[in-house]
Amino acid sequence: MKLLREVLYPLIAVLAAFIIGGIVVLLIGDSPIQTYRLLIGSAFSWPDGIGYTLFNATPLIFTGLAVAVAFRCGLLNIGAEGQLYIAAFATAWVGIKFAGLSAWLLLPMCCLTAVLAGAIWGGIPGLLKARFGSHEVINTIMLNFIAVALAGYFTQYHYKAPGDPIMETVPIGSGAHIARLGKFIPGLPERIPVNLAFIIAILACVFVYVLLWKTKWGYEIRATGANPSAAEYGGISIRKQIILAMAISGGLAGMVGINEVLGYRYRYYDGFSANYGFVGIAVALLGRNHPVGVFLAAILFAILLRGGIFVDAYTIHVSKDIVDMLQGIVIILVALRPDAIFGSLKKLSKAKA
Amino acid sequence: MLELRNITKRFGDVLANDGVSFKVEPGTIHAIVGENGAGKSTAMRIAYGFYTANSGDILINGQPVEIRTPHDAIALGIGMVHQHFMLVEPMTVAENIVLGAEPGTATSLDLRKAAEEIRKVSDEFKLSVDPNATIETLSVGQQQRIELLKALYRRAQLLILDEPTAVLTPQEVEEFFAILRGMREQGKTIVIITHKLSEVLAISDNVTVMRDGRVVGDVKTSATDAAELARLMVGRDVLLRVEKPDAKPGAALISLHDFSIAGRDGTKRVDKVSFEVRAGEIVGIAGVEGNGQTELIEALAGLIPGAYVSGSISFEGRDITRLDARARKELGIAHVPEDRHRRGLLLDFSLAENTILGVHYRKPAVTGIGSVLLDQKGIQRRAAEVIRDFDVRPPNSTLPARALSGGNQQKLIIGREFELPPKLLLVSQPTRGVDIGAIEFIHRKIVALRDQGCAILLVSAELEEVTALSDRLLVIHNGRIVGEVDPKVTTNEEIGLMMTGGRA
Numbered sequence: 001m002k003l004l005r006e007v008l009y010p011l012i013a014v015l016a017a018f019i020i021g022g023i024v025v026l027l028i029g030d031s032p033i034q035t036y037r038l039l040i041g042s043a044f045s046w047p048d049g050i051g052y053t054l055f056n057a058t059p060l061i062f063t064g065l066a067v068a069v070a071f072r073c074g075l076l077n078i079g080a081e082g083q084l085y086i087a088a089f090a091t092a093w094v095g096i097k098f099a100g101l102s103a104w105l106l107l108p109m110c111c112l113t114a115v116l117a118g119a120i121w122g123g124i125p126g127l128l129k130a131r132f133g134s135h136e137v138i139n140t141i142m143l144n145f146i147a148v149a150l151a152g153y154f155t156q157y158h159y160k161a162p163g164d165p166i167m168e169t170v171p172i173g174s175g176a177h178i179a180r181l182g183k184f185i186p187g188l189p190e191r192i193p194v195n196l197a198f199i200i201a202i203l204a205c206v207f208v209y210v211l212l213w214k215t216k217w218g219y220e221i222r223a224t225g226a227n228p229s230a231a232e233y234g235g236i237s238i239r240k241q242i243i244l245a246m247a248i249s250g251g252l253a254g255m256v257g258i259n260e261v262l263g264y265r266y267r268y269y270d271g272f273s274a275n276y277g278f279v280g281i282a283v284a285l286l287g288r289n290h291p292v293g294v295f296l297a298a299i300l301f302a303i304l305l306r307g308g309i310f311v312d313a314y315t316i317h318v319s320k321d322i323v324d325m326l327q328g329i330v331i332i333l334v335a336l337r338p339d340a341i342f343g344s345l346k347k348l349s350k351a352k353a
Numbered sequence: 354m355l356e357l358r359n360i361t362k363r364f365g366d367v368l369a370n371d372g373v374s375f376k377v378e379p380g381t382i383h384a385i386v387g388e389n390g391a392g393k394s395t396a397m398r399i400a401y402g403f404y405t406a407n408s409g410d411i412l413i414n415g416q417p418v419e420i421r422t423p424h425d426a427i428a429l430g431i432g433m434v435h436q437h438f439m440l441v442e443p444m445t446v447a448e449n450i451v452l453g454a455e456p457g458t459a460t461s462l463d464l465r466k467a468a469e470e471i472r473k474v475s476d477e478f479k480l481s482v483d484p485n486a487t488i489e490t491l492s493v494g495q496q497q498r499i500e501l502l503k504a505l506y507r508r509a510q511l512l513i514l515d516e517p518t519a520v521l522t523p524q525e526v527e528e529f530f531a532i533l534r535g536m537r538e539q540g541k542t543i544v545i546i547t548h549k550l551s552e553v554l555a556i557s558d559n560v561t562v563m564r565d566g567r568v569v570g571d572v573k574t575s576a577t578d579a580a581e582l583a584r585l586m587v588g589r590d591v592l593l594r595v596e597k598p599d600a601k602p603g604a605a606l607i608s609l610h611d612f613s614i615a616g617r618d619g620t621k622r623v624d625k626v627s628f629e630v631r632a633g634e635i636v637g638i639a640g641v642e643g644n645g646q647t648e649l650i651e652a653l654a655g656l657i658p659g660a661y662v663s664g665s666i667s668f669e670g671r672d673i674t675r676l677d678a679r680a681r682k683e684l685g686i687a688h689v690p691e692d693r694h695r696r697g698l699l700l701d702f703s704l705a706e707n708t709i710l711g712v713h714y715r716k717p718a719v720t721g722i723g724s725v726l727l728d729q730k731g732i733q734r735r736a737a738e739v740i741r742d743f744d745v746r747p748p749n750s751t752l753p754a755r756a757l758s759g760g761n762q763q764k765l766i767i768g769r770e771f772e773l774p775p776k777l778l779l780v781s782q783p784t785r786g787v788d789i790g791a792i793e794f795i796h797r798k799i800v801a802l803r804d805q806g807c808a809i810l811l812v813s814a815e816l817e818e819v820t821a822l823s824d825r826l827l828v829i830h831n832g833r834i835v836g837e838v839d840p841k842v843t844t845n846e847e848i849g850l851m852m853t854g855g856r857a
Contacts, residue, residue, distance in 0.1 A: 215725050216714045223710065226699045232656060233688070233696045234710040235679030 010286050010293065013333035014300065021326045028317045035318050039307035049306065051181075051192035055264075057302035058194070059084070059256040059273070061201040063280025064287055064294035065208050066122075066253035070136075071289045072212055073245035074225035079125060079140025080253035081277025082147030083118040087254030089151035090117035091261045092268035095172025096159060103175035107262070110176045114257035121147060122250015123243055130239035136246065144277070155270050167270035178262045195263030197255070204252060205291035211248075221245050253277060274305070282331050301327065354379040354542045355400060355431070355511055360409035362395055369395040370406070371566040377511070377559075379414075382533060382543045384553040384574070387563035388586055388788030389759050393546050396563070397513045401433045402426040432504025433513040438496050440488045447471055447484040450503050474505050479535055494525040498532070511542045518552055522641045523816060523849035530556050548586075548789070550579045551817075562586055587790045597800045600824040603632035606808040607653075607686075607777055612664035614648045614657060614832075622648040624832040625664065630777065635799070635809040637823030637840065639816060641852050645832035646812040647691060650781045653810070654688040655681040668777070682711055687775035689767055691782040691812070697766045698754045705736035705750040708769050735772070743768030744794065760791030767795060771802060778802060781812045796822060816845050816852075830854050 022032035043053045063080040070077035091114040098106055125139035152167065159169040181198065182190035212218035223231040224241040232238055260272055283301060287293030304327065308320035355377040362370040370392045377383045385393045399406045402420040410417050413429055420426050423433070440449050447468045456470075457463035468484040475482040480498045488496060497517065504512050518526045533543055533556060547553060553560055554574060562570035562585040570585040583591040608629035614622045623645040630636045640646050651657050653666065655678035665674050668684060676684075690696035698707055709718040709732055716724070717731030736750040743764045745757070754762060763783070770778065783799065784792040799822060803809055813819045819826060820840040828836045828851040836851050 214727055216719050216727060217725070219706070219709075219713050219727060223699055223702070223713075226701050227695070229695050230697060230699050230710065233654070233678065233690060234713065235655075235677070235682055237677075 006288050006290070006293070010288060010297070010334060013286070013330055016333055017326050017329035020329050021322060024325065025318055025322065030315045030318045035311055035315055035322070038310045038314055039322070040303060041307075042310040043303040043306045047182075047188045047192060051188055051194050053299065053302045053306050054181075054198050055192065055194035055259075055302075056305045057298045058198045058201050058259045059276040060279055060283050060298035060301055061295055062204060062255045062259070063253050063276050064283030064298050065204055065291060066118075066249040066251075067280045067284035068287065068289040068291070068294055069208060069212070069221070069252060070122075070245055070249040071284060072225045073221045073241055074228065075126075075129075075136050075242065075245060075249075077122065077140055077246065077249045077253075078137055078281070079122065079143050079277070080249070080280045081273060081275065082140065082144035083121045083250040083253035084256035084260075084273060084277055085144075085151050086121045086147040087114045087118035087250075088257035088260050088272065089154065089169075089268045090114070091257040092169050092172055093154075093159070095176040095261065095266075096170055099173025099175070101173065101175060103177075106173055106175040107178065110172070110262055111258055114254045114261075115251040116254070118254015118257070119247040119251035122253065123247035126243040126246025129246075130242045136242075148271075151268065152270050155268060159268070168265075169268040171267045172261065174266075176262055177266055178258070180263065193264045195259065197259035197263045200255065200258060202295070204255060205295050208252070209291045217244070253280070279327070282327055285331060285334050354414065355544070356412040356415075357396060357400065358410040358412065360396060360399055360406045360411075362392075362399060362404060362406050368566050370399070370409075373409070373563070373566070373568055375561045375568055375571055377542060377544055379542050380537060380540055381558040382537055382545060382556055384557035384560045385544060385546045385563065386548060386550070386553055386560060386582060386586060388548065388790070389786055390788070391563040391586070392566040393563050394515060395566075397433070397515065397544060397546055400426070401431060401513060427507050427509070430508060430510035431513065432507060432509030432511070434497070434500040434504060434515065434517060436516040436519060438500055440496060440499060442489040443487060445485055445487050446482060446491075446499055446502075449488060449499060450484070450506050454507060471502065471506060475502060478502075478505060478532065478539065480532065493520050494522075494528065497521070497529065501532070505541075509541075511544065512536070513544045513546070515546045516548075517545065518547065518549065519814075520642065522852055523845055524853060526552070550582050553582065554579060564588060583789055587788070589790075591789055591793060595796045595800065595821040597822075598804070600634045600803065602634040602824070603806065605629040606632050607666065607668045607810075609653075610665045610667070612649075612652075612666060613662065614645070614652050615661045615663075616648070617661075622832050623652070626829075626832075626834045627664075628827060628834060628837075630808040630810050632776070632808050633803060633806045634824045635803050635811055635822055637811045637813070637819035637826045638829050639813075639819045639826055639848055639852060640829035642814050644829050644852075646829055647781070649829075650688070650691070650779050650810070650812055653779050654678060654686065654690075679711075679714075682773070685773065685776035687770035687773045687778045689763075689770050689778070689780040689783055691785070693759075693762050693766055698762060700755040701753050703751050704740065704745065704754060704757075704765060705732050707754050707765060708732070708736045708739045708750075710769065712773070739765065739768035739772060742772070743798070758788075760787040763787050763795065764791060767798060771798065775802075775807055777808045777810070779810050782814060783811070784813075784815070784818060816848060820845065820848065828852055 025032045025035045043049045066080045067077050091110050094110050094113045098109065121143060125136045125143060128134045128139050129136045155167055155169050161170045178196045180190045180193060180195045182188040182192060212222060220236045221241055223234060223236055224238050228238050256276055261268060279301060283294055283297040287297035304323045308323035311318055311322055312320035358374050360370050360373040373396050387393045395404065398404050400411060402423045402425050405421060411420055418429055447464055450471055451467045455462050456467050471484040480502055482498055482502055518529065521529060537543060545557065557574045560572050560574055560577065561568055562582060564586060610627050611625045612623065613625050616622045638646050648657065652662055655676060659675055665672055673681060694700060699710065712718055717728060717735055720726055720728035720731065733750060740748045740750060745761050745765050745768065783795050799809060811819060811822055823840050826838050826840045827834050828838065828848060830852060838848060
């Protein structure tokens with residue numbers, strides 16, 4: 001019953017969003033069927049559709065997990081965006097500074113840097129909340145601005161190739177590159193940027209599941225989120241859990257840097273994130289803060305991201321903004337919770353009767 | 354006056370009211386009794402328009418009426434006073450009373466006229482209420498009279514009172530009952546929902562007993578007694594008295610010396626108390642709620658930060674004043690908190706997960722290298738033990754704690770703490786909101802734990818409970834221990850007087 005509800009409600013929300021979106025498309029003057037065929041169908045072509053969908057899904061899995069872990073501890077991490085920017089820049093910095101090192105050393109260093117930098121950037125608001133009680137939503141939002149500005153500053157004034165008109169750093173050492181999946185999968189060309197970070201993302205899902213539900217640390221994090229007073233009563237230090245959960249959350253968001261810097265552009269590119277940190281909130285919400293749900297929701301949003309380009313190109317009126325609209329409707333419907341909607345519908349029909 | 358006919362109400366799968374019918378005669382005090390979840394509050398909330406029944410009729414003075422909202426109920430002359438007061442603390446009595454029925458025009462509020470009116474009603478029913486006082490300066494008993502006044506101001510003829518005495522001292526209860534009798538003389542009709550049988554017998558004219566959503570008895574109060582009512586409520590014979598042999602206390606296990614606790618606002622909540630609890634005895638603390646008992650128990654459990662406490666606590670001869678909650682639990686100090694929803698349970702977690710709260714980091718809850726992984730088998734075993742030994746129903750360890758009744762939630766917590774096993778048990782309000790059958794069970798378990806040599810410190814707002822269970826009784830008032838009495842020889846009136854600061 002519980003499992004059914006956890007699975008069914010998000011599905012209903014997605015379905016309802018598509019119906020509402022279809023009506024809007026119809027009103028604009030295009031065919032909903034053709035639009036949806038473009039929107040969803042284009043994600044399943046081989047190899048480009050599937051390759052790019054998985055590539056798009058990778059950062060969303062990381063940020064979705066990040067938001068989910070914080071949420072399980074009762075915290076709203078709005079700062080995944082800042083955490084992933086700082087982490088991506090730090091990763092690139094290590095990749096540039098130690099470019100001469102062998103891959104055996106450089107690659108683990110870069111990966112670790114991504115996680116650590118994110119964890120520190122996430123841990124700061126955790127520490128502020130634990131120590132001073134200042135709200136993590138405010139602090140993570142503020143740290144987003146600081147992260148973007150810091151990374152931009154260092155890129156512009158210290159790590160840009162002279163004369164380069166684009167806001168990007170010099171390339172990282174080739175030892176820090178991680179392989180694209182095309183290297184292992186026949187038929188998938190290496191120009192498609194989906195890389196080993198996608199496998200890391202799947203492992204991160206497993207990690208989060210085991211951490212939260214199979215270890216005593218996860219029990220403490222979830223207990224703190226479910227009822228801080230009871231957790232305290234159970235001898236759990238709430239402050240420690242808040243810092244820990246925010247650091248883990250930040251570390252997961254920071255792993256976006258692995259996908260972006262080590263697997264895709266091989267440098268830090270200013271403004272690379274397509275709001276991954278914020279879409280991550282939607283992914284976690286739709287995925288019910290569970291790793292399996294986060295994975296599926298990330299894939300869905302990645303499909304839409306990919307399909308939006310084709311909708312833009314091949315329909316007469318509808319633009320790729322439909323993707324944002326659908327995301328928005330899904331989030332509203334999930335946030336409303338179908339049980340609440342059904343409940344009030346029942347009440348309404350009874351009041352009329 | 355009021356009649357319910359065949360009222361049926363479902364909440365999802367739960368049948369809260371199943372063909373409930375009874376009649377409240379005008380000018381009487383009518384008690385509705387039953388255990389938690391028997392459906393008594395539901396029935397009265399239907400009468401007040403909070404819920405609508407799935408089927409059945411409500412009649413006022415013989416006429417069928419439609420009550421969809423509390424607004425309808427008020428218009429029909431029905432008022433309701435809730436267990437938890439609904440007052441705006443920083444506002445005055447008059448402002449609170451007119452809230453929702455403000456006199457004057459849309460742009461101007463005629464409070465003076467309202468205050469006059471309120472004074473008149475207050476005098477009529479001898480409530481002695483000052484309309485210009487602010488709520489936060491009033492005692493709980495006075496606040497309750499404001500709630501009564503709110504209903505009377507709206508010209509209620511029938512008042513429904515939901516567990517009105519839960520927050521009052523014995524003296525306040527007496528005064529409150531005098532007011533209710535006065536109101537009956539003035540022709541008002543009163544329905545009082547309660548689970549305290551002594552009060553039913555003291556105040557009511559008629560009693561309706563409910564069990565499992567049905568009416569199981571409808572009697573004249575003068576024609577019944579506590580034993581019969583208890584039997585009707587529970588469905589079997591109930592032992593109303595606690596039977597316990599004399600205590601055989603051993604050495605002092607815990608002793609407090611000049612122990613004080615400051616609140617966050619800097620005021621003293623507990624002021625230099627010193628006492629000890631010995632192995633094998635139950636020491637009770639009697640006091641009106643809010644006199645420092647809550648803080649005292651929480652501080653002993655290690656839940657109040659060191660910065661707020663002073664003085665010392667020693668346990669088995671060792672100073673534990675600076676130890677945190679986990680360290681104290683490891684020494685064998687168990688704690689049954691007063692608020693099981695806020696402190697005691699993770700409501701959305703399964704029963705199994707709840708049975709390891711506090712011991713989740715050690716065997717049998719964990720396994721493997723570094724004791725990091727949760728041991729599902731060990732957890733299930735522990736859950737099965739608690740559920741079996743403490744008769745938690747339904748006995749399904751995968752259910753969320755939220756799905757249990759109050760009594761079963763309490764048995765789960767008590768089971769968890771008793772299986773530590775404890776050397777010292779701190780237990781606060783062990784039977785609050787728990788039905789009679791479970792109360793009997795919990796009391797027996799506490800006495801059995803004592804007889805195994807455990808020291809027990811008990812706090813309860815139910816005077817009858819502390820006097821029945823305790824071997825020694827400390828009375829607390831304003832954060833100070835104002836006396837120690839022998840519960841076997843001291844009357845409740847004497848203790849009640851001490852609780853309010855008077856001398857016995």
